[in-house]
Amino acid sequence: MQEIQRTERVTVVGAGLVGSLLSMYLARRGFQVEVLERRPDMRREAIGAGRSINLAISTRGLHALRQVGLEEEALSHAIPMRGRMIHSATGALAFQAYGKDESQHINSLSRAWLNKSLMTHAEATGRVRIQFKQRVQHLDAERGLLEVLDEESGAVREVRSPVVFGTDGAGSAVRRELVSRPGHVAEQEHLSHGYKELTIPAGPGGAFRMEKHALHIWPRGSYMLIALPNEDGSFTCTLFLPFQGPVSFASLDSPERVVTFFEEHFPDALALIPDLEHDFFHHPTGTMVTVKSAPWHVGGRTLLLGDAAHAIVPFFGQGMNCGFEDCVVLDECLGRHARWEEAFEDFFQLRKPNADAIADMAVENFVEMRDRTADPRFLQEKAVEKVLLNAFPGEFLSRYTLVSFSRVPYRLAYEVGAIAGGIVAELSEGLTRAEDVDLDRARALIHERLVPFVKEHSDGFRLEGSAGTGDGGLQRTGVRHR
Template sequence: MSSNEPKLTVVGAGLVGSLLSLYLARRGHTVEVLERRPDMRRETLDAGRSINLAISTRGLHALRQVGLEEEALKHAIPMRGRVIHPVKGELAYQPYGKDDSQHINSLSRGWLNQFLMTRAEETGRVKLRFRQRVTQADVTAGTLTVLDEATGETREVRDAVVFGTDGSGSAVRQAMQPRPEFHATQEPLGHGYKELTIPPGPGGGFQMEKHALHIWPRGAFMLIALPNEDGSFTCTLFLPWKGPLSFAALETPAALEAFFQEQFPDAKALIPGLVEEFFARPTGHMVTVKCAPWRAGGRTLLLGDAAHAMVPFYGQGMNCGFEDCVVLDSLLAKQQDWDEAFQAFEKLRKTNADAIADMAVENFIEMRDSTGDPRFLLEKGVEKVLLNAFPGEFVSRYTLVSFSRVPYRLAYEVGVIAGGIVAELSQGLTRPEDVDLDAAAKLIRGRLTPFMKEHADGFRSEG
C-alpha cells in the first residue's frame, strides 16, 4: 500500500475483528478497532452467546499464520466424535474422522477473544477503543460517525478503509443497504437456544466422556454439551420458539423440570442449577445472513458474520471468519490496490460462504433428527469403512469441511456424490463391515475420482 495510505478502521473487536487487526498490523499497518461493548477483559459480559467454540483445521491454520495456534491448543479439549444420548438405552459413539487424529476442539470463546485482543495490542500497531457505537457510515467515502457511549461525545472518522466485522447485526452492513446494487436476506431459524451448565464432578473430574461432543437428539429439538477446561460442560438447548414443545411452553419451573425429566433424564441429573440458569439466562437467536456485494469500492469491506452469518451446527462460523482473514491477507500480499483486493476477496469467498451456510442448516436437521436413527448410524459406519479402505480416493463432506482447507463449495458438491455412493452401498446391509469393497471401488472411481480430478486445483487449495 502507498505511503500516504488511509487509516484502517476495524468495526467490531470480536474474534474475527481482533484476528484481522493482527493480520493487518503484521503487514505494517496502524489499525484502530472500534467495539461497542465494554472491554471483556475487565468486565463480565453475558449476551447469551455460546461460550464454547469448535475450532478445527481452518481456524487453527489462521492462528498458525500469526504464531498463536500452539497457545490456543493448550486451552482446547479435543473432541474425537459425538456421543449420542437416547431417552432410554445405551449411549452410541460416532467418530468424526477415520481415526482419533481427526478431531475438532472445544475452546472458550471468551478466552480466545481476550487472547486475540491482547496479542493485537502487543503489536504496538493496534488501538482498541471500547463503548464505541457507529451511528452512521458513508461506505463509499470511508467516513464513520462514532458515538462514545462512555462520554456521550460524537466524533467522525474520515478517509478510512473500513472493515466491518461487527457480527450478524452489523451496523456497517446496514449502512450499505441503501445502495441500489446491495441486497441481503436474513433467515431466522425457528429455534432459539439457551445455555446451561453441567458442573465438574468430585475433585474437578468430568462427569461424562471428556473427548466428545454430546448430543441428545429429539427430532424437532435437541440438547448438546461441550467440555470445558475446568471439568464442566456447557450445555445448549435448541428448541422451537413456539408450539407444544417450545420455549413458549416452558414458562414455569415445574414445566421445565417435567420437560427435562421426560426428554433428557440423564442430563437433568447432572444439572443442579437447571431452573435458576434457565430463567436467568437470555435466550439466543440464530440467523443465516447472505448479502452482496460485501464491498464498497476500496473503502469498505464486510468479513465474518457481518458478511455471512450462519447457524452454529457445523461449528464453522468462526472457522469461516478466520479463513476470511487468511484469504484477505494472501491477497494483500500480492495486491497494491484496496479495491482490486476487495473484489478478488469477494469473488473467492462469497460462493464458499453461501455453501457452508447451507450446510450448517442441513447439519442441524442431521443432528436433531438423524444421529439416533439406525439407518443413519449404518451409513456413518459404511462411510468410515470407505475412508479407511480408500485413503485419498474416498472423502466425506464432514472430513473436507472440518479437517481440510478445501473450499466449502467443493466440499458441498463432494458431499452430494459421496453421500449417494454410501447410500447405494448401504442398501440391504445390516453391518458396515459387510460393505462390498469391489462395488465401492467402481462407484468411487466412476463418480468421485473424475470430480476430484476436474477440480484438482481446489483440492490443493490454500483456503
C-alpha cells in the same frame, strides 16, 4: 483507484474474534489499526453469561491462528472432541467418530478466552488500538466517514478512515449502512428455533462427569440438547427448541414445566444440571440467523468480513472457522494487489460461493444432528462411510472430513459430499453390518463418480501429510473457485 499504503491508518469495526484476528493480520502488514468495539472490555468487565455457543475450532481456524503464531497457545487451552456421543431417551450411549481415526478431531475452546487472548495479542503488536463502548451510528462508506457514539460519555464524534472493515457480527451496523445503497442486498433467514445455555458443573477435583473427548448430543426430533467440555471440567450445554409450539420455549413458562420437560426427555442431563431452573430463566434465549449479503465492499473503502458478511447457524461448528479463513484469504489478496478495490473484489469473488455453501451445509447439519443421529439407517451409513475412508484413503472423501479436517473450499466440499453420500447410500442398501460392504463395488463407484470430479477440480485439492492438527492431508491450493 485507491492504492494500498502499507503504513496508513485503517479502521476495524468490531473487536470480536474475527475483528481481533484481522487487526493482527493488518498490523503484520504494517498498517496502524484503530478498532471500534461497542461492548465493554471483556478483560476488565463481566459480560452477561449465556449469550454465546462454545467454539469448535478445527483445521481452518487453527491454520489462521498458525499464521500469527497462536495455534499452539490455543490448542493448549482446547479439548479434543473425537466424535459425537449420542444420548438416547433411555440413557443409552452411542459414540460416532468424526474422522477415520483419532487424529481427526475438532476442539472445544472457550469463546471468551480466545477473544480476550486475541485482543491482548493484537494490542501487543504496538500497531493496534482498541477503543471500547464505541457505537457506530452511521457510515459514509464512500468517504470513509463514521459517526461514533461514545456510550460512556454520550459524546458523538466523526472518525475519518481511508479504509473501514466491518467485522461487527450478524447484526452488523456496517452492513446495515451498505445495504441501504443501490445494488447491495442482505437476505436474512431466522431459524424458527432459539437456544438457551445451561451448565453442567465439574465433579470433585475438576473431574469431567461425562466423556471428556466428545461433543454430547441428545437428539429428540424437533429439538435437541448438546454439551461441549470446558477446561475446568464443566460442560456448556445448549438447548435448541422452537420458539413457539407445543414443545417450545413459549411452552416452558414455569420452573415446574422446565423440570418436567427435562425429566421426560433429558433425564440423564437433568441429574447433572443442579442450577437448571436458574440458568433457564436467567440466561437469555438466543436467536440464530443465516445472512447472505452481496456485494461485501464499496469500492476500496469499506469491506465486510465474518458474520457481518455471511452469518451462519452454528450446527457445523464453522462460523468462527469460516471467519478466520476470511482473514487468511484477505491477507493473500492484499499480497497480490496494489489497490484496495482490486483486493476487495478478489476477496469477494473467492469467498462468496464458499460462504454460501457452508451456510447451506450448516442448516442441513442441524437437521442431521436433531433428527438423524439416532436413526439406525443413518448410523449404518456413517459406519459404511468410515469403512470407505479407511479402505480408500485419498480417493473416498466425505463432506464432514473436507469441511472440518481440510482447507478445501467449502463449495467443493459441498459437491463432493453430495457424490459421496450417494455412493454410501447405494452401498448401504440391504446391509446389516458395515464391515460387509462390497469393497469391489465401492471401488467401482468411487472411480466412476468421485475420482473424476476430484481430478476435474484438482486445483482445489492437494495431498500432504497431516501436521498434528487433524489436517487430514487435504489442503487448499490458493486457486480461485468462483
